[in-house]
Amino acid sequence: MKLKNAVVFITGANRGLGRALAQAALAAGAAKVYAAARDPAGIDLPGVVPVALDVTDAAQVAAAAAQCADVTLLINNAGILEGAPVLADDAIATARRQLETNFFGVWALTQAFAPVLQANGGGAVLNVLSVLSWLTMPGTAGYSASKAAAWALSNGLRAELKAQGTRVTNLHVGYMDTDMTRGLDTPKSAPADVARLALEGVEAGNFEVLADDISRHVKQSLSTPTPAYAG
Numbered sequence: 001m002k003l004k005n006a007v008v009f010i011t012g013a014n015r016g017l018g019r020a021l022a023q024a025a026l027a028a029g030a031a032k033v034y035a036a037a038r039d040p041a042g043i044d045l046p047g048v049v050p051v052a053l054d055v056t057d058a059a060q061v062a063a064a065a066a067q068c069a070d071v072t073l074l075i076n077n078a079g080i081l082e083g084a085p086v087l088a089d090d091a092i093a094t095a096r097r098q099l100e101t102n103f104f105g106v107w108a109l110t111q112a113f114a115p116v117l118q119a120n121g122g123g124a125v126l127n128v129l130s131v132l133s134w135l136t137m138p139g140t141a142g143y144s145a146s147k148a149a150a151w152a153l154s155n156g157l158r159a160e161l162k163a164q165g166t167r168v169t170n171l172h173v174g175y176m177d178t179d180m181t182r183g184l185d186t187p188k189s190a191p192a193d194v195a196r197l198a199l200e201g202v203e204a205g206n207f208e209v210l211a212d213d214i215s216r217h218v219k220q221s222l223s224t225p226t227p228a229y230a231g
């Protein structure tokens, strides 16, 4: 999968990592970048094609796949984080919302675009996951569950889309300097750096990109007697 001359579709491309991915795709020579957003008027990046898309809206998902029939790389980036203690009254409602966007959204987009990718020679899918696919912290059970579910889904997509020549890459990242982590006083990666690493991973055909030390550390710990998720 080469970025040069690729046609890239990115969800949640109006800000944060999605905007950085759009910028990185253009810099890498993509022929076209569809920047999808709930409010396409909020897209301020020159050179992209805005598309209206809420990933939880089935009609908009179908319309986007029909409208963007030349896509060769789908990037499922849109996501929400709503912290809630597991015993809070609204914890399950909060988790459901995160699953709708972070899990079912990825599924719906990939289902809609898989025939498009196949028709265009196979292409690739990049799914933006998290270090929290493998780790739950106080307040993140709903978010972590959605990212763990998306991890399982992404691995299933890789297995099933192989036959049509579509590669699937998982991106795991810890803290990035975006609106999602505003107010968190901790070292954060620059979204531009993460975007560049992610696209390099797609180009290399890698199944997984670990974008920072915390992701590498947590992944490495999983098969040890003291995995990070054990607390």
Ligand SMILES: NC(=O)c1ccc[n+]([C@@H]2O[C@H](COP(=O)([O-])OP(=O)(O)OC[C@H]3O[C@@H](n4cnc5c(N)ncnc54)[C@H](OP(=O)(O)O)[C@@H]3O)[C@@H](O)[C@H]2O)c1
Pocket (backbone or CB within 6 Å): 011, 012, 013, 014, 015, 016, 017, 018, 037, 038, 039, 053, 054, 055, 056, 076, 077, 078, 079, 080, 081, 101, 128, 129, 130, 131, 173, 174, 175, 176, 177, 178, 179, 180, 181
């Ligand atoms: N920031 C981090 O530290 C971090 C770490 C690991 C993984 N991630 C993941 O990285 C991805 C990008 O997050 P970010 O850090 O860039 O956060 P962000 O700045 O909060 O951006 C989130 C993006 O997702 C969009 N979005 C949310 N719900 C949507 C929906 N239903 N339909 C379409 N778009 C929707 C938002 O659009 P609106 O502007 O319309 O709200 C926005 O464009 C997410 O999947 C997130 O889980 C982030």
